[in-house]
Amino acid sequence: MNSHFPFINIHTHKISDTDVSILNVSDIVFLNPHQQFVSIGLHPWTINKVDADKTLELIRERSKDKNVVAIGEFGLDKLIDVDTHLQETLFREQITIAEHVHKPIIIHCVKAFDNLIRIKKEIKITVPVIVHGYNNNVQIANELLKNGFYISLGKALLNEESNASKVISLIPDELLFLETDDSDFTINEVYEAASKHLKKDIELLKQLIYKNYIRIFNHE
């Protein structure tokens, strides 16, 4: 059966021939305006490896580019050796950039969900916020959903026992995304796994996620 709805890969680090995918570009210096859709951001893991101010300036400049469809991934990570305050400062600055250009945010969050939710409430973020690669417990998922976050699930769905597999059915259709991130799985495999967990036809799933994509990325 031919489908009218494309596979949407909301977050990947690999160039692929997926219908629609948002490539996370780590070296934004090489961003080419003719490239496919990209997201740009200063990842917490990169903070200490680059000139953070310069990188922010570059993100600010390029954030207006047409093919830059989202700001990210950036976020908060408690398992790395980067000052928490510095992480939070850069996090807030990138939110400001996203708000300025009205583009969705793709979030990397490790053991810092309390802070993430607190900051979202505090500064009343108006652009859509997608927590990518979610693989945490039901309680945190519920908190995120209650606070209007979108949740994107990836390779963890291929493991029956993962948290992602346990929370997927709790996520309302209109807040769900799927992704491959840096894994070697294809987005089709991730959709197949999601479709099994949800007991939903894969074509229906494609339709639901496509709707979300259109809604938050303002593509007509």
Ligand SMILES: [Zn+2]
């Ligand atoms: Zn990623």
